[in-house]
Structure formats: structure tokens, C-alpha cells
Amino acid sequence: MPDFLADVELDTLAKTRAKVRPGTRTDVLVIGAGPTGLACAIEAQKIGLKVIVLDKGCLVNSLFHYPAGMIFFTTPELLEIGDIPFTTALQKPTREEALEYYRKVAEHYHLDVRQYEWVKTVMGEDGNFSITATDRAGRPHDYHTKKVIVSTGYYDLANQLGIPGEDLPKVSHYYGEPHPYYDAEVLVIGGKNSAAIASLDLWRHGARVTLVHRELQLHHHVKYWIKPDLENRIKNGDIEAYFGSSVQQIGVDHVILKTPRGPVRLKNDFVLALIGYHPDYDFLRSMGIELSEPQCRPVCDPVSLESNVRGVYVAGVIVAGSRTNEIFIENGRFHGQQIAADLKKNLPPGSRRAGPALQE
Numbered sequence: 242m243p244d245f246l247a248d249v250e251l252d253t254l255a256k257t258r259a260k261v262r263p264g265t266r267t268d269v270l271v272i273g274a275g276p277t278g279l280a281c282a283i284e285a286q287k288i289g290l291k292v293i294v295l296d297k298g299c300l301v302n303s304l305f306h307y308p309a310g311m312i313f314f315t316t317p318e319l320l321e322i323g324d325i326p327f328t329t330a331l332q333k334p335t336r337e338e339a340l341e342y343y344r345k346v347a348e349h350y351h352l353d354v355r356q357y358e359w360v361k362t363v364m365g366e367d368g369n370f371s372i373t374a375t376d377r378a379g380r381p382h383d384y385h386t387k388k389v390i391v392s393t394g395y396y397d398l399a400n401q402l403g404i405p406g407e408d409l410p411k412v413s414h415y416y417g418e419p420h421p422y423y424d425a426e427v428l429v430i431g432g433k434n435s436a437a438i439a440s441l442d443l444w445r446h447g448a449r450v451t452l453v454h455r456e457l458q459l460h461h462h463v464k465y466w467i468k469p470d471l472e473n474r475i476k477n478g479d480i481e482a483y484f485g486s487s488v489q490q491i492g493v494d495h496v497i498l499k500t501p502r503g504p505v506r507l508k509n510d511f512v513l514a515l516i517g518y519h520p521d522y523d524f525l526r527s528m529g530i531e532l533s534e535p536q537c538r539p540v541c542d543p544v545s546l547e548s549n550v551r552g553v554y555v556a557g558v559i560v561a562g563s564r565t566n567e568i569f570i571e572n573g574r575f576h577g578q579q580i581a582a583d584l585k586k587n588l589p590p591g592s593r594r595a596g597p598a599l600q601e
Contacts, residue, residue: 276322276570294352301340360524397521407491411491419442419448425511428453444474530553
């Protein structure tokens with residue numbers, strides 16, 4: 242290498258600066274950057290608290306993993322947080338519009354969201370919590386906070402079938418888009434909205450769909466404009482359906498069903514087990530949060546949402562435990578206001594930061 246090139250390289254390396262480690266001390270640490278977690282962070286910032294938000298995935302990670310092109314059942318104003326209007330050209334917003342909206346909200350409030358940091362432990366006591374998280378490279382990051390808000394949702398943990406073959410690569414508990422399933426034999430397990438929507442979408446894009454549901458009919462929660470559409474497809478023979486049935490085994494190229502008429506073996510390429518999701522109960526218990534029986538609801542004050550562990554609040558769908566159909570973005574987004582009202586009383590003015598922009 243010529244001497245002058247070596248000199249250039251050395252000069253360039255000499256000017257490189259190490260990335261400054263961001264602050265790790267805060268007044269409030271929010272675990273979960275979903276819509277409810279963001280709403281909690283916004284409301285805490287409004288009363289002058291410094292807030293850090295951690296998420297093991299990306300911003301609004303659950304919404305990101307919704308099916309591509311999905312349209313929300315609700316109208317846009319019911320998804321709004323932080324008093325920021327959600328405008329859309331349609332009566333009901335799409336997944337893509339929602340992702341854009343929550344990105345803009347995070348930018349507007351300059352929220353300190355640290356993506357891809359998975360919280361592993363929460364230790365300490367009210368006013369002095371120590372939190373350890375790991376990033377995508379497995380490196381640990383330690384945080385210290387006075388208060389903790391847990392808003393981890395439930396979409397990351399799928400309910401399991403507990404049958405042979407569930408771990409095969411062809412099995413998924415999530416549905417993204419129909420194209421990979423074109424001209425394939427696809428078994429959809431479930432009888433609620435996710436299974437109904439996926440079945441129709443797959444059929445309309447060239448998949449050969451079979452629906453299996455353990456109940457004798459579709460769940461009453463299926464939306465009124467989706468239910469008759471699917472029922473008509475089943476009646477016409479476009480989609481084959483087995484009600485009062487269950488999957489007993491999944492093979493590489495087949496599935497075995499238990500039906501009212503006896504066992505049935507079907508040729509199969511893919512299985513979508515859309516049977517629901519549940520909160521991370523083990524993580525809640527690891528913090529000392531008590532869960533009520535039998536619905537695994539975190540024990541908390543119904544007004545402040547402070548759990549039985551002082552200084553640790555719960556927000557969003559995890560408040561409902563296993564009854565995940567009780568809390569959605571539409572009502573969970575108000576949990577931030579309830580928690581902020583309690584934080585305002587329990588964090589004396591002298592202990593608060595002057596504003597969210599302050600760093601260590």
C-alpha cells in the first residue's frame with residue numbers, strides 16, 4: 242500500500258468518535274413500546290418526569306406483526322394518544338397508517354424509546370429499581386428508575402396446541418400475508434377473527450383452505466361483516482370446515498384431525514394455528530406481582546393501576562389477564578392518565594426532573 246494511502250487511513254481512524262452511552266437513570270421506565278406504553282410515557286412526561294421506554298422489538302411491535310394491509314375494526318379517533326389527531330382517508334385506518342401515526346407521535350413528543358432491548362430482570366423497591374435488559378447482540382444494559390410501568394401486551398406469546406409436529410417449520414401462530422401460500426393446502430386452526438380473516442384472505446389469493454375449530458360454530462366475537470362472508474364460502478364448498486374438531490398430529494405433508502365422524506387424515510403444506518395469545522405471566526411473577534385465579538389478572542389498584550408491588554404499575558391488556566378481549570387500544574390508551582395522576586401525587590415536586598429533554 243502506498244505511504245500516502247496509509248496516512249489517509251490513519252487520519253480517518255483517528256477522527257472516529259466512540260458513541261456516547263445514553264442516560265440510564267430515569268424517573269419512570271416503561272416496559273413495552275406499544276400504543277398503551279407510549280401513552281403512559283407521554284402522560285408521565287407531561288407532568289415533568291423523565292421517561293425511558295424499552296421494548297424487545299420495534300416501536301408498536303405487535304401492530305407491526307399484524308397482517309399486511311389489515312384494516313382496523315375501529316375508527317381512527319379511538320386509536321389516538323397524546324392528543325394527536327389520527328387522520329386517514331378511509332373510515333377505518335390500515336395497519337400501515339397506524340404504524341406511521343405512532344411513529345409521528347413518538348417523534349412529536351421526543352420519546353426516549355430504546356428498541357430491541359429485552360428486559361430480563363426488575364429488582365429493588367419503590368423509588369430505587371434496578372432493571373437489566375439485553376440487546377440484539379446479547380449485551381446487558383442496566384437502568385435505574387424510581388417507578389416502573391409494565392405494558393408488555395400479549396401478542397408475543399402464542400397459545401400452544403401441545404401436539405406432535407407443532408414445532409415443524411411449516412407451522413406458524415401468526416399470519417402475515419397470503420402470497421407464500423398460493424396454490425398450497427393450508428389448514429387454519431381457530432374460530433375467531435384472526436382465523437376467519439386469514440381463511441378468507443388465503444382463499445381469495447389462491448390457497449386451498451381448510452378451517453378447523455373445536456367449537457360447533459364460529460365464535461360470536463367474529464365481526465358481523467366477516468362472519469356471513471366466511472359462512473357463505475363454507476356453504477359453497479370454497480373453504481372446507483371441520484367444526485367440533487381438533488388437530489391431533491401434524492406431519493411433514495399431512496395433518497390428522499379428530500372429528501365427530503372419527504379420525505381424518507388431510508394432505509397439508511402449511512398450518513396456521515391462530516388460537517390466541519397470552520401475557521407473559523412468568524415475567525409478571527418474577528417482579529413479585531400477584532396474579533388472581535383463575536384469570537391471571539395482576540393484583541392492582543383499579544384507579545391508579547399500581548400493582549401489589551409498590552412503585553410498579555400495570556397498563557394495557559395485561560390488566561385483564563387471560564381475558565384479552567376486554568382491553569384494546571381503545572380503552573388501554575387511557576391507562577397512562579390514571580397512572581400519571583398517581584405519579585403526580587407520589588413523586589414529590591423536588592424529586593422530579595425539570596422536563597423530558599434533560600439528560601444525566
